[in-house]
Amino acid sequence: MSGDVAVLGAGMHPWGKWGRSFVEYGTAAARAALADAGVGWRDVDAVVGADTVRGGYPGYVAGATFARALGWQGARVSSVYAACASGAQAIATARAQILAGLADVVLVVGADAAPKGFFAPAGGDRPDDPDWLRFRLLGATNPAYFALYARRRMAVYGDTPEDFALVKVKNAAAGALNPHARYRTPVTPDEVAASPVVADPLRLLDICATSDGGAALVLSSMAYARVHGVGEPVRVRAVSTVTPTYPRAVLDLPDIATDSAAGAAPAPPFREAIATAAYEEAGIGPGDLSLAEVYDLSTALELEWYEDLGLCGRGEAAKLLREGATALGGRVPVNASGGLASFGEAVPAQAIAQVCELTWQLRGTAGPRQVPGARAGITANQGLFGHGSAVVAVR
Known part of the structure; x- marks a missing residue:
């Protein structure tokens, strides 16, 4: 069936x-x-x-x-x-x-x-939740958490704050064309660089707002x-809601040998696993995509999604961005809606909004932000306590 x-x-x-x-x-x-x-x-x-x-x-x-x-x-x-x-x-x-x-x-x-402001942890003490643990033990609010990812990209792949700023510039340009977006003003790299530091190296314009x-x-x-x-x-062809695989449950860290993990094949990073399950269910691959809508909670995290979705190899996301491949008019636009950079985060609505954007794009009714000839798209996001999702829509 x-x-x-x-x-x-x-x-x-x-x-x-x-x-x-x-x-x-x-x-x-x-x-x-x-x-x-x-x-x-x-x-x-x-x-x-x-x-x-x-x-x-x-x-x-x-x-x-x-x-x-x-x-x-x-x-x-x-x-x-x-x-x-x-x-x-x-x-x-x-x-x-x-x-x-x-x-x-x-x-x-x-x-x-x-x-x-920041979302406060909800639901009381959750000592089994890795996200609660980083709130409580590390004092790592979401922007601090995003900054750790950004620093890692800088150290491992050579990404720069200027690369991160280009994500905001790209998404703000798309959001300026979207009547549903909260922020509809294009920004420049200099404006991103001049915004206040929130969690080094990320600045205010690198991080999404909270919204209604x-x-x-x-x-x-x-x-x-x-x-x-x-x-x-x-048509919605696939919905992936997979959970992490031990031992690489949250961060994309090197495997640590333990008795329970000895001899086990390395697990893929969680976000990559979310996308892989969606592709397998839909019977398509990254090369079949016309566009993607991803959770750009921070500019650096959007770059992570490029690699997790298989749009490029590991460490190649900034190059893909600089080439213009993920902008409107590029090979595979990412966040043609403007993303969270333009909307802010309304938590239970955003994953549905992502599919709304795919629907309008695949119908060819997205107006000035239309991706020509769009036939297949994917959404992706990651939530607390091992929740994540990806939806594939086709026409």
Whole structure:
């Protein structure tokens, strides 16, 4: 049986700092997606909400929260939390229901009203969580964590702060063309270099903000799409939600021999494993991609994704960037939406927003940021406690 499901509709609430409830953002995105799909709310069989831990009890039961806001009509509901991967896991849940024959049409919604500044660790003490341990034992907030990756790239591959700045310049140029983006002003390398240092070598413009925003998708079975006259819909072909493999669980570090790992084959870095699983399920490879949407929590981390997605070899990401291959008009644009550099992070919405961008690009309706002839794209992100995801969409 084919693993494809159709993307009938995509919708977003613009990112920003609006000071309103996440429910408002998600409901607006859901209505936009339904209108885009030409599907009535009463025709939706199930709602999957990506949870937000900052939204109180309604945030923990996001599926039911959005169903209530749209008007109870008897749809099944599910609620999913997976940190930064929440949106993609919500897509995976919807896809599973469709492929199992439990639903023909599923609405997927994620939205957040984020605090200003760093995200504080949530959920109490978690001594088994490597991310909690680096918060508590190292005092490493997310920007400090990103800076460690940046320093490693500088030491191992010779990347420079000027390379990192070019990522921001590229993404800001794309974001300036996106009406849903929060930041829509191009920036120069000098402006990145002049912004305040947050965690050396990363500056303020190297790191994404926290934002409010919402995104939604209407997914259906391929049979439903055909019956309703959608001739060649965008299709979700793969969703990877793999976990790390011991002993290389979090950082891409050299293997350390232990009794339990003795004789074992080295595990791939986690982000590479996320992408590999998606490619294998979709039956495509990096060379088949028209574009990619990745979690650019920092400029240096975007470069890591180039290598993890197989767009280039290890240590070659900065060269790929400098050549213009990942910019609009390049061989494989990365973050044609503008990425987190232009949106900021609305945690449960962003992975859904990434698929919205793939949908518009594969339809050929992305306007001035359109990737010509786009036929296949991948999204990728990594969340706390071993959550990660990649989604492959094709047309």
